[in-house]
Amino acid sequence: MSEMQSRRRFIRLTVAGASALPLAGLVGTAHAQAKVDPNSPQAKGLQYVVDATKAPGRKDPKHFCDNCALYTAKGPNEGACSAFAGGLVAAKGWCAAWAPMPAKK
Numbered sequence: 001m002s003e004m005q006s007r008r009r010f011i012r013l014t015v016a017g018a019s020a021l022p023l024a025g026l027v028g029t030a031h032a033q034a035k036v037d038p039n040s041p042q043a044k045g046l047q048y049v050v051d052a053t054k055a056p057g058r059k060d061p062k063h064f065c066d067n068c069a070l071y072t073a074k075g076p077n078e079g080a081c082s083a084f085a086g087g088l089v090a091a092k093g094w095c096a097a098w099a100p101m102p103a104k105k
Helices: 003-027 041-045
Strands: 071-073 078-081 087-090
Antiparallel strands (some): 071 078
16 A cells, blocks of 8 residues: 555544544443444444454554554453544454554654
């Protein structure tokens, strides 16, 4: 994937994630901590899978939810993901919104 295609993909995914934020406020805090249903339209759109080894769109075998910049650890097996408005995803899952962690200084 070229740098320009990657940038465009990032912008599309950012816009999609940002458009979901107003909906998160309508649903309440309890829903924000619900597990993401892999069969939901949003999860299917982002190709989310609970087991990253079964993700056909995953290019790098090192990419998992728990090493994505959008992931916030909650427990050993799951954490909140900003791509899903804070919904809980599997630590060893994957989706097309995967983004590298910022470089440490």
